[in-house]
Amino acid sequence: MAKHHVTATVNGDAVEFLCETQETLLDCLRDQLGLTGTKEGCSTGDCGACSVTVDGRLVCSCLMLGVEANGKSVATIEGMARDGELHPIQQAFHEHHGLQCGYCTPGMIMAAASLIAENSDLTEESVRMGLEGNLCRCTGYQNIVKAILAAAEEMHAPASSR
Ligand code: FES
Numbered sequence: 001m002a003k004h005h006v007t008a009t010v011n012g013d014a015v016e017f018l019c020e021t022q023e024t025l026l027d028c029l030r031d032q033l034g035l036t037g038t039k040e041g042c043s044t045g046d047c048g049a050c051s052v053t054v055d056g057r058l059v060c061s062c063l064m065l066g067v068e069a070n071g072k073s074v075a076t077i078e079g080m081a082r083d084g085e086l087h088p089i090q091q092a093f094h095e096h097h098g099l100q101c102g103y104c105t106p107g108m109i110m111a112a113a114s115l116i117a118e119n120s121d122l123t124e125e126s127v128r129m130g131l132e133g134n135l136c137r138c139t140g141y142q143n144i145v146k147a148i149l150a151a152a153e154e155m156h157a158p159a160s161s162r
């Protein structure tokens with residue numbers, strides 16, 4: 001079967017890869033581009049482990065075809081840390097023990113980044129609602145929510161008070 005040639009931007013870098021029509025974006029990220037931080041939990045859009053952003057919108061990469069990423073800008077967990085420094089959300093997960101096995105963590109962090117970017121006044125309730133598409137089998141929600149609230153506070157604080 002003929003493969004499709006896809007060109008896209010992933011974490012700010014221009015990339016190109018070949019993929020079959022039915023290959024998901026998740027498989028392309030992991031198998032074609034070696035970006036294995038994005039996890040596969042259910043393959044049916046139910047767990048959020050595969051969350052990435054495409055043109056700034058949070059998506060389940062298991063529900064999107066690789067060919068649909070052509071010409072688009074994709075962000076994955078690998079693009080969060082910069083110059084050896086953890087992203088504030090990653091740092092908050094570390095400080096507030098927001099992970100156990102870590103399998104859901106990349107998706108949680110990508111979902112949290114979207115949530116924080118879209119809301120300047122997050123509460124515990126709105127974080128819990130915002131994360132309803134992300135499941136943690138270790139059930140560490142309490143600390144995940146704490147970490148996201150702490151990261152939101154830091155990221156929305158005026159630069160002078162940081
Ligand atoms: S692997 Fe995509 S939502 Fe579970």
Ligand code: FES
Binds near residue numbers: 100102135137139
């Ligand atoms: S930390 Fe194990 S699934 Fe969430």
